[in-house]
Amino acid sequence: MGPRLDNYAEAALRPLYKAHYRFQFLSAAFRAGLFTLLAAEPGLSRTEIAKRLGLDEQPTRVLLLGCTVAGLVSKDGNGYFNTAVSEALAGDPTDLPGAFVPFEQHLTYRAMGWFYESLKANTNIGLRRELPGEASTLYGRLAGHPQLETTFHHMMGSVSRSVATDLARKLDLSECRHLLDVGGGTAVNATALARRWPHLEITILDLPTVVEAARERISAAGLGDRVRAIGLDVFHDELPRTGDCLIFAHFLEIWSIERNRLLLGKAARALDPGSRIFILTPGQDDDETGPELAAYLSAYFQTIASGEGMVYTAGEYEQWLAEVGFEPAGRFWVGGLSDVLITGVKRENGS
Ligand SMILES: C[S@@+](CC[C@H](N)C(=O)[O-])C[C@H]1O[C@@H](n2cnc3c(N)ncnc32)[C@H](O)[C@@H]1O
Structure with a gap:
């Protein structure tokens, strides 16, 4: 019984304690261009792959062995092929799922x-x-590392694009005149919402180094007459009182419970009674058992992004909204990951 149990535990634990190898097989192959190469020319031999990738033959053999056991390539005779999984990495490297690879390699690993x-x-x-x-915070430090800041925003932009279309479809802004984002x-969200609601x-309110990139996207989308971006630090500055609705998208999960209460209080001061507030965030299940992405993101906020945030439950946000003067007004899931959109309406007496 003993040895069998040990073997079982070893086999079950190995993917966990060897996970860093799997990621490096993936990352090295992605950076070398293996998946793009095999998408264009399936069935290349090891020698041909080595020549095309500019690698020596033995390191290529190491890489191909790793990718084969990780299910990233398959081998038929002497030829190598992408699998259904790695074929998805052969497209635009600034789009999902490829944009996650340089982000994890250079920013989190x-x-x-x-x-x-x-x-x-x-x-x-x-x-x-x-x-x-x-x-x-990571966001503040990225200002001094332009290349990493670009890597971050490629990843963040691609995540946002994947939910922005669904957000624009599901979020009813017919009653809203001016949205603070x-x-x-x-x-990414602002241009999708502005196109949907003419x-x-x-x-947009964001850090000064980020609003430059926002302005470029706004102008490329021809939306400069309706969408603008202001550089500020939400912790140091009050929010402008120009909006009649407000969204925090992929933002509050970065911060501690105390700072979320403070930010929601600022939002309440910036809005008149009857105004709507929206929180778009990855959600943790109300019973605190998942989902998987909530666990990863929470560890990322604790260790890297801010040192204080995590993925909270929708119930917690609704409680904080109620505390600062909003009436919780429903929630629904958005996009294909684990995002939830929580709505509140500013109460008449604001308390
Ligand atoms: C995770 S990104 C979300 C971006 C966007 N809302 C979306 O859904 O794609 C968080 C954003 O918060 C901004 N940010 C971080 N700290 C900030 C601060 N103190 N004041 C204003 N913006 C801040 C970052 O620059 C970054 O653009």
Whole structure:
């Protein structure tokens, strides 16, 4: 019984303690261009692949062995082929799912090695050890690393694009005249919402280094007359009182419970009674058992992004909304990952 149990446990644990190898097979093959090559020319031999990728033959053999056991390529005779999984990585590298690979490789991989220390210190030791800079959050430090900032926004933009279409379809903004998009990033949501609702004005509020990229997208979309971006720090500045509705998209999960209460309080002060507030966020199940993505993101916020946030339950957001003067007005799922949209309406007496 003993040895069988040991074997069972070893086999079950191995994908966990060897997970970093699997990621490096994936990342190295992606960076080398293996999947794009095999999409264009399926069935190439190891020698041909080595020549095309500019690698020596033996390292190519190491890479192909790793990719084969990881299910990223299949071998038939002497020829190598993409699998259904890796074929998805042969497209635009700034789009999903490929955009996750450079993000995980360059932004999170080494830093997540400080997870335990980050739990113990209850702050983002991973960021502090791996990304030079003074700012306490990833977003602030990225300003000093333009290439990494681009990698981050490719990933974030591609995640947002995957939910923005569904968001624009499901979010009813017919009653809204001017939407404040707090932490609106590079305007992916704003451009989708502005196209869907031609009467709507939108003001994006984000860090000064990010609003430049937002303005480029707005102008490329020809929406400069209705969508604008203002650079500010939401923790240092009050929110403008120009909107009659407000959205926090992929933003509040970054911060602690205390700071979320503070931000929601700021939102309440910026809006008149009857105004709507929307929170778009990855959701944790109300019974706190998942989903998987909520666990990954929570560890990322703790170790890298902010050292204080996590994926909260929709019920927690509804409680905080009620505390600062909003009446919770429903929730629904958006997109194909685990995003939930929570709505509140500012109460007449604001309390
Ligand atoms: C996870 S991204 C979400 C972007 C966008 N809302 C979306 O759904 O794609 C978080 C955004 O918050 C911005 N941000 C972080 N800290 C901020 C602060 N203190 N003030 C304003 N924006 C901030 C970041 O620059 C980034 O664009």
